[in-house]
Amino acid sequence: MPAPVSDRSEVLFLGGRSGVGKSSVAVELHVQLSDADVRHCLIEGDNLDLAHPPPWEHHLAERNLAAMWANYRDLGYRRLIYTNTVSVQYVDALTAAMGDDPRVTAVLLTSSDATARERLARREIGSALERHVTRSDAAARSLEALVPPSVHRIPTDGRTLSELAAEILALTGWHRYHRAMPHF
Structure with missing residues (x-):
């Protein structure tokens, strides 16, 4: 029998350096939750303010x-997977933006410099690779110090x-929930 669904939201923040696997892990979480028929949504936080010049000061x-x-809440979603490099550093601001006092699980994914470089080399092309590697290395040090x-x-x-x-x-406990989404 499915566990009762609470009206309180739950959020999983996945953070970590570029090349650590945030997006890949998030997609795998989505697949596993979908296969278990657990209602959830996934938001790639990097896309919420991807602009130049960066609009960070406007809290976009x-x-x-x-x-x-x-919009997701209006449709009955209560579980969110949110990925962003520094999400685990800004949990309070992000949960305040959600506006509904969610239960929080925060995970910092880590990797060695060599692993991150290898993964970045598979996805970055041209002159952007070295810039991404440098930023990834700096982000890893900063996250470890500040999270x-x-x-x-x-x-x-x-x-x-x-x-x-x-x-x-296992950290979220979401695998215990099993409730089909209504068909609209």
């Missing part, structure tokens, strides 16, 4: 998250997406 990511989450100890740290080196997703789902 938080404003766009608030708008998107309101509170309450954030779960999960290394991704040498692990499959399936293993990583299973470990993260």
